Amino acid sequence: MKNYHPADLVDILRKIENLIRPGVVYQTNGDRVKVRTGELITAWLPWFTHRAGKSRTWWRPSVGEQVFILSPNGNLALGCVLPSIFSDANPAPAKSEDGYLVTFPDGASFEYEPETSQLTIKGIKTAIIEASDQITAKAGSKIQLDTPLVECSDHVTFKSFSASGGGAKGSTGTLTGNVIHTQGQLSSNGIVLDSHTHSGVKAGGDSTGKPQ
Numbered sequence: 001m002k003n004y005h006p007a008d009l010v011d012i013l014r015k016i017e018n019l020i021r022p023g024v025v026y027q028t029n030g031d032r033v034k035v036r037t038g039e040l041i042t043a044w045l046p047w048f049t050h051r052a053g054k055s056r057t058w059w060r061p062s063v064g065e066q067v068f069i070l071s072p073n074g075n076l077a078l079g080c081v082l083p084s085i086f087s088d089a090n091p092a093p094a095k096s097e098d099g100y101l102v103t104f105p106d107g108a109s110f111e112y113e114p115e116t117s118q119l120t121i122k123g124i125k126t127a128i129i130e131a132s133d134q135i136t137a138k139a140g141s142k143i144q145l146d147t148p149l150v151e152c153s154d155h156v157t158f159k160s161f162s163a164s165g166g167g168a169k170g171s172t173g174t175l176t177g178n179v180i181h182t183q184g185q186l187s188s189n190g191i192v193l194d195s196h197t198h199s200g201v202k203a204g205g206d207s208t209g210k211p212q
């Protein structure tokens, strides 16, 4: 049997210790991070991401985040950073049984809770959904736009509408530009625009009576 020199054993123990090391992200730069682990601060190391092929994801661990370093052959220089473990500094943000929640440093969150079947995205300032073809929003009973202004840059079509006033412009509705009405009746306070008659008509310069 081969006799190992004590120095070899020290080296083996050091490698075993380095195979998997807990640590806290110390510094970030591009697609690398440095991790403080024990008394050590690592070199710039890559971190594990969900996908890094034809499809790719980006979500870099942040400074102070608790992680593990997995080092092939116990060589810390080859280490890869595996995120993440909750810590006292960054505790779990939810207790849901089956829900999904992402929280962001600006206070925004993205959550789905199967218990209520509700998707909630909040705390954001702007949202952009861009489609080269079509966007469909479908709801069983109502789509509510809770905002002072709805704006369309071109054309709007709908099957029916009602306007009740009371918004920022009070009870006054305005139409600007040409208006074309075809088929059906266009009436105002009971007077039909294209078929009403006038009373008190006689030849001469008098005005007609009111429309009937």
Ligand SMILES: [Fe+2]
Residues within 6 Å of the ligand: 196, 198, 211
């Ligand atoms: Fe008239």
